[in-house]
Amino acid sequence: MTVAPPTGRPAVDASGHRRSGRGSGRSVGRALTRNRIGCLFISPYALLAIVFGIVPSLYAVTLAFTNADGGFAGFDNFTKVVGDFRFWPAVFHVTSYLLIWLLGLLVLVVGLALVVHAVSVRWVSTTLRFVYYLPGALAGASSVLLWLFVLDPTASPVSGLLRTMGFESFVQVIQPGHLPAIFAIIAFWTGAGGWILIMYGALNNISTDVIEAARIDGATAVQIAIRIQLPILRKWIAYMGVMSLAAGTQLFVEPQLLSQASNAVVPNDYSLNQLAYQYAFQQNDFNGAAAISLILLVVALLLSWVFVTRGGLFEKD
DSSP states (O other): OEEOOTTSOOOEETTSOBOOSHHHHHHHHHHHHHHHHHHHHHHHHHHHHIIIIIHHHHHHHHHHTBOTTSOBOTTHHHHHHHTSTTHHHHHHHHHHHHHHHHHHIIIIIHHHHHHHHHOOOHHHHHHHHHHHHGGGGSOHHHHHHHHHHHTOTTTOTTHHHHHHTTOOSHHHHTOGGGHHHHHHHHHHHHHHHHHHHHHHHHHHTSOHHHHHHHHHTTOOHHHHIIIIIHHHHHHHHHHHHHHHHHHHTTOOHHHHHHHHHTTTSSOTTSSHHHHHHHHHHTSOOHHHHHHHHHHHHHHHHHHHHHHHHHHTTTOOO
């Protein structure tokens, strides 16, 4: 027991010896050293985030509210792009794609993660995880180029399936009405494997004693998934939703490459990012492009807020 004297003198313990302040001083020194090391590690990321994230965002905000001469334009740029006949079709295309993709991620990623986690044979589980993750090793553009062959009935390894569905040519497959589903399949094929591994890791945090106790009580695999595993995955599902939403609103590479490969069967203003590209580099209207980018940012932030609040992403257990 330590007794602190009221006169401000050094504290003494129960035996009457003075308590040295060196230990606390060392602790403070070690904490300061850890803080310095932590700042050193995050400084490259912080610098890159400022230079390539915050500064361009502030510049885009400035462009969105000014005209070509640099004068204040208010909401004129936003009115112009929203009134463009290409804007609302692009909004519909991106929204359709997001709905299909996010629904596929929610159902299939979680389902496949539960299936892999339930596999008791180690080599089978390892092989499945490797196979799921392998498509993610391809870059976005490379993945789309690969899918150009997959979607062509004359060269596709699944040409029989495509012909059974009534498609005889590449142009028939990539009709605009089919594109939201096609882009969702490409995105799922490329990115779902990483999320399956993340969900699998989250499921490994569940104590085996809890699962065994549920089985002893007579719970089925479905009941265990609904009552135990899915609540544990709730925050991870919300995180997946936020990150996938941020990536999905930036749809550009897939329709851009398909537009070039199909001789404009797929329009070059199919998505909002493509429309912003057209404004900036075809019409030389960087202010309008910045307005579209800012609209995308605001919408993505609002939808991400819904995922964060509903998913309890920052709630403490």
